[in-house]
Amino acid sequence: MFTHAIVKKPCHTMIYGITTANLGQPDYDLAMKQHAAYIDALQQCGVQVTILEAEEAFPDSCFVEDTAVLTRKFALITNPGAPSRKGEIASMIPVIKQFYPENNIEYIKTPGTLEGGDVMMVGDHFYIGISARTNREGAQQFINALKKYGMSGEMVPLSTVLHLKTGLSYIENNNLLIGGEFLENPAFSHFHHIEVAAEEEYSANCIWVNGKVLVPAGFLQTQKAIESLGYEVLTVDTSEYRKIDGGLSCLSLRF
Numbered sequence: 001m002f003t004h005a006i007v008k009k010p011c012h013t014m015i016y017g018i019t020t021a022n023l024g025q026p027d028y029d030l031a032m033k034q035h036a037a038y039i040d041a042l043q044q045c046g047v048q049v050t051i052l053e054a055e056e057a058f059p060d061s062c063f064v065e066d067t068a069v070l071t072r073k074f075a076l077i078t079n080p081g082a083p084s085r086k087g088e089i090a091s092m093i094p095v096i097k098q099f100y101p102e103n104n105i106e107y108i109k110t111p112g113t114l115e116g117g118d119v120m121m122v123g124d125h126f127y128i129g130i131s132a133r134t135n136r137e138g139a140q141q142f143i144n145a146l147k148k149y150g151m152s153g154e155m156v157p158l159s160t161v162l163h164l165k166t167g168l169s170y171i172e173n174n175n176l177l178i179g180g181e182f183l184e185n186p187a188f189s190h191f192h193h194i195e196v197a198a199e200e201e202y203s204a205n206c207i208w209v210n211g212k213v214l215v216p217a218g219f220l221q222t223q224k225a226i227e228s229l230g231y232e233v234l235t236v237d238t239s240e241y242r243k244i245d246g247g248l249s250c251l252s253l254r255f
């Protein structure tokens with residue numbers, strides 16, 4: 001169960017966020033409304049949400065998930081692989097220190113890079129995507145930290161998606177939303193697969209929060225498949241974040 005979430009309001013410069021989406025620039029005002037609805041959905045799941053102010057210097061800074069990995073035993077401060085995002089961690093460190101004692105905070109150090117979007121938690125085991133943002137050195141540093149706290153991790157090389165969780169989401173009870181390049185990957189064969197249709201691939205990024213599942217609005221096949229497993233689904237429109245390659249998980253840290 002999660003008791004907390006951390007989010008950061010989008011900044012006006014989000015319209016210049018890194019993107020491969022080809023969907024046009026986000027509408028900032030609409031993005032703000034969607035962010036408020038996202039916070040509301042998290043609160044409906046029973047978590048206390050810490051809302052950080054926008055940081056104009058970093059267009060992608062609303063995607064707080066990439067700056068830290070918060071486990072039940074320790075916090076990891078990442079080292080984002082995207083040069084324009086490295087500075088985002090400076091303002092996150094004091095926030096994380098409000099929730100974790102100093103000696104339970106670990107750091108990814110250069111030349112290691114890691115972004116939280118590449119980390120999928122399944123109990124005390126963590127899958128780590130090796131991507132354009134997360135390198136083997138960064139993943140190994142994280143695995144070493146996990147071992148220190150009695151947990152484990154494994155690397156999963158990615159070929160097309162931005163982050164591991166762009167194409168996969170673990171929604172507990174052995175259920176894995178899975179699409180595209182991961183479908184045949186033996187690392188995930190022991191999970192119950194909820195296959196995401198190619199035309200709904202964006203909805204492979206959902207989040208489980210205390211028994212409910214947040215699903216992006218407008219992806220009915222995925223929504224129905226999750227509902228048919230007995231989950232209560234809350235839909236949240238993330239159209240403006242999708243324009244800069246962001247999804248539901250990227251917008252919060254849940255712990």
Ligand code: CIR
Nearest residue numbers: 018063117163244245246250
């Ligand atoms: C980026 O390219 O870094 C942002 N525009 C999107 C980050 C999405 N984060 C995530 O999937 N965890």
